[in-house]
Amino acid sequence: MKQRGIWPDEFTFAPLLKACANLEDLEMGQGVHKHVLALGFGRFGSIRIGIVELYSGCGRMMEAKKVFDEMPHRDVILWNLMVKGYSQSGNVDMGLGLFRQMGERTVVSWNLMISLLAQNGREKEALALFHEMRNGEFEPDEATVVTVLPVCAQLGELDLGRWIHSYAKSKGLYPNLVSVGNALVDFFGKSGDLETAITIFNDMPRKNVVSWNAAISNCAFNGKGELGVQLFDEMLDEGVRPNDSTYVGAFACCAHAGLVQRGGDLFDSMIANHDIEPTIEHYGCMVDLLGRGGCLKEAHKLVETMTMEPNAAIWGALVSACRTHGEMELAEYALKELIKLESWNSGNYVLLSNIYADRGKWEDVEKVRVLMSGNSIKKAPGQSTIV
Numbered sequence: 195m196k197q198r199g200i201w202p203d204e205f206t207f208a209p210l211l212k213a214c215a216n217l218e219d220l221e222m223g224q225g226v227h228k229h230v231l232a233l234g235f236g237r238f239g240s241i242r243i244g245i246v247e248l249y250s251g252c253g254r255m256m257e258a259k260k261v262f263d264e265m266p267h268r269d270v271i272l273w274n275l276m277v278k279g280y281s282q283s284g285n286v287d288m289g290l291g292l293f294r295q296m297g298e299r300t301v302v303s304w305n306l307m308i309s310l311l312a313q314n315g316r317e318k319e320a321l322a323l324f325h326e327m328r329n330g331e332f333e334p335d336e337a338t339v340v341t342v343l344p345v346c347a348q349l350g351e352l353d354l355g356r357w358i359h360s361y362a363k364s365k366g367l368y369p370n371l372v373s374v375g376n377a378l379v380d381f382f383g384k385s386g387d388l389e390t391a392i393t394i395f396n397d398m399p400r401k402n403v404v405s406w407n408a409a410i411s412n413c414a415f416n417g418k419g420e421l422g423v424q425l426f427d428e429m430l431d432e433g434v435r436p437n438d439s440t441y442v443g444a445f446a447c448c449a450h451a452g453l454v455q456r457g458g459d460l461f462d463s464m465i466a467n468h469d470i471e472p473t474i475e476h477y478g479c480m481v482d483l484l485g486r487g488g489c490l491k492e493a494h495k496l497v498e499t500m501t502m503e504p505n506a507a508i509w510g511a512l513v514s515a516c517r518t519h520g521e522m523e524l525a526e527y528a529l530k531e532l533i534k535l536e537s538w539n540s541g542n543y544v545l546l547s548n549i550y551a552d553r554g555k556w557e558d559v560e561k562v563r564v565l566m567s568g569n570s571i572k573k574a575p576g577q578s579t580i581v
Contacts, residue, residue, distance in 0.1 A: 202229070204238045208414045211244030215251045223248040239267070246272055250279025270298050274306055281310040291320075301327075308345075319386045321354070334361065336371050343377040355381050369398050376404050382553025383412025385545035392421075404438055411443035426460075436464075438473060445479035454487035471501070478507050485515025490524055506535045513545070522549050540566070 207230050227245055236245075242265055249258035256278055263321060273296045274456075281289030293299075293307045304327040311320035324342050328334070334342070339362055346355035359378055362368040368375055375398040382391035395401075400431050406429045413422030426444045441464050448457035461480055464470045474481075474488045477500050484493035493512055497504050509532040516525035531545040536542055541557065543566045550558040560564030 198433050202233065204235050204241060205234055208240040211241065211248050211364075215244070215248045218252055220248070220252040220254065223252070239265075239269075243272060243275070246275050253279070253283045255279055255283055255285075261500065270296070270303060271299075274303055274541040277303070278306055278310065278464065281307075283312065283415075286310060286314045286316065287315055299332075301332055301335055301338065305335070305341055306462070309341045311533065312341065312345050315350050320345050321349065323349065333365075333464060334358075334433070336374055337368055339367055340373050340377045343381040344384075347381045352385050355385065367513070368394075372400050372405065373400065374400055376402075376408050379408040383408065383415060386416065388416040388418060389529055397439045401434070403434055403440065406434055406441045407437075407443055412449060414443055414446035414450050417450055418557055419447035419453065422447030423451065423453060423456060431545070436468060436470075438470060438476070439472065442479055445476065447481055447544045449486055451481065452487060454483060454489060474505055476503060477502075477504070478511060481508055481511045482515075486509055486520075488515075488519050490516060490519060490521045494524060494528075504531070506532060509535065518543075522553060525549055 196214070209225060210226050211223060214220075214226060227248070230241055230245070235241055242261055243562065246258050249261070250254070258276065262268065262276055266350065277289045277292045277296075279289075280292065289310060290307065293303065294304060301380050304323070305393070308320045308323050308327070310319070311323060318415065321342070322337070323346075326336075327338075339358055343358060346352070346358070359368070359381075362374050362378070368378060377395060379391045379395045379398075382388070382394065386391075391412055392409065392567065397403065398405060406425065410422045410425050413419065414423065423444065425513070426436070426440070426447070429440070441460065444460055445457055448454070448460065457480065457544060461472070461476070465472065477496065480496055481493045484490070484496065490512075493515060497508055497512060500508075509528050512528040513525050513532060516522065516528060526549050529542055533539075533546065535543045543562055547559050547562040550556070
């Protein structure tokens with residue numbers, strides 16, 4: 195555009211700033227901002243909104259606040275951007291304070307603040323705000339339901355979750371909207387009512403991969419692994435392509451049901467049939483599956499041949515399986531690897547010391563004690579070890 199000698203106008207910069215904000219490209223966005231100032235377009239509201247969105251989205255709240263404060267008229271979109279920017283930058287209290295200052299709020303404003311509180315581990319405040327929203331005669335919508343149901347599951351608010359289920363049906367949000375159906379399946383599954391979760395899942399006229407994932411993973415969560423594997427097979431039969439999360443749920447189902455061979459077949463098919471590269475979480479699930487089934491050599495071989503460095507969770511799963519099945523030599527090896535990754539964790543040293551003591555390796559017990567002392571590790575209260 196510039197090369198052709200076409201001059202930008204006030205309609206040029208708003209989408210440019212939006213693009214920079216979506217890409218979180220602060221440097222390019224600052225360049226666009228300079229052009230805006232140089233050409234005198236900073237007075238246009240849509241452009242100012244774009245500038246606030248850019249800086250708030252990139253965590254530059256001082257710059258965002260400067261533009262925000264200079265605006266004589268601040269609509270609800272601007273307030274929402276500032277609330278979101280502060281909260282996502284780690285200052286949730288500032289975001290909540292701005293929310294309280296808003297002269298006008300929409301359902302989007304309420305949904306945003308509820309979501310931000312929940313994302314920052316403030317679930318009780320999120321639910322309190324939801325009740326305040328209802329008392330203010332704002333009608334919950336799709337986004338409200340999808341945001342609040344996980345909070346209900348987290349806090350064990352079963353009655354409220356059931357009320358939301360009833361509300362969603364009365365307003366046509368369920369079964370018409372897939373996202374609401376997915377949230378309901380996950381809520382009831384996480385709340386231990388798998389029967390209702392599966393009923394809702396079966397009644398959904400349309401499903402996506404998230405729907406299947408929710409149903410499969412909640413079968414594992416509720417100890418119904420065989421049902422989860424059956425759902426996985428039905429998913430493939432219906433032509434739905436599984437993703438990373440699908441296989442995490444399927445592996446967990448296999449682990450709970452003791453389906454070691456099936457889990458191994460699924461792991462192979464994930465790579466061969468669906469071109470999904472295993473993640474650290476997939477490997478962790480497989481080590482857990484093999485370990486629970488007593489296939490410790492296979493679990494160790496899988497860890498040693500991983501395409502990435504095993505993390506503490508992987509070694510921890512192997513240690514747990516070895517202790518369960520009495521494979522102390524491999525447990526000793528895995529614990530040494532675990533200590534390399536978690537040299538601060540006194541529990542790992544205590545476990546290793548106890549394994550040495552059980553095997554009569556007293557010199558090694560003393561070495562662990564010296565190692566703990568050298569690393570300034572103190573045994574946590576309640577841990578028992580022979581040193």
